[in-house]
Amino acid sequence: xxxxxxxxxxxxxxxxxxxxxxxxxxxxxxxxxxxxxxxxxxxxxxxxxxxxxxxxxxxxxxxxxxxxxxxxxxxxxxxxxxxxxxxxxxxxxxxxxxxxxxxxxxxxxxxxxxxxxxxxxxxxxxxxxxxxx
Numbered sequence: 579x580x581x582x583x584x585x586x587x588x589x590x591x592x593x594x595x596x597x598x599x600x601x602x603x604x605x606x607x608x609x610x611x612x613x614x615x616x617x618x619x620x621x622x623x624x625x626x627x628x629x630x631x632x633x634x635x636x637x638x639x640x641x642x643x644x645x646x647x648x649x650x651x652x653x654x655x656x657x658x659x660x661x662x663x664x665x666x667x668x669x670x671x672x673x674x675x676x677x678x679x680x681x682x683x684x685x686x687x688x689x690x691x692x693x694x695x696x697x698x699x700x701x702x703x704x705x706x707x708x709x710x711x
Contacts, residue, residue, distance in 0.1 A: 645675075650696070652667075655686075657690045
């Protein structure tokens with residue numbers, strides 16, 4: 579009888595293909611999980627803005643789930659004529675309290691743009707209000 583090595587080559591080929599597939603799937607899994615962990619979680623706080631007559635805009639910090647982590651609120655109001663005003667609300671200690679207000683005085687005759695940004699203890703920030711009044 580004659581010994582044959584013909585069956586060894588296909589078996590090794592299948593094992594190598596399975597190993598490559600497992601390595602590729604593992605790499606893709608860890609890349610996707612790394613991206614998911616980097617995303618963090620969205621902070622949940624809000625603000626409201628209202629125009630009072632043609633001379634004042636009042637922004638009220640409403641708070642939210644992450645109120646305890648909110649350390650600063652910054653607001654920018656751009657009037658229709660192009661006048662830009664900025665204000666910040668950042669307490670000396672602790673977090674910004676719901677109900678805190680920023681008041682802007684000027685010539686506000688509608689279509690004035692308001693942007694409010696919240697800053698958090700972990701260094702992140704997010705826009706919590708962006709609209710025209």
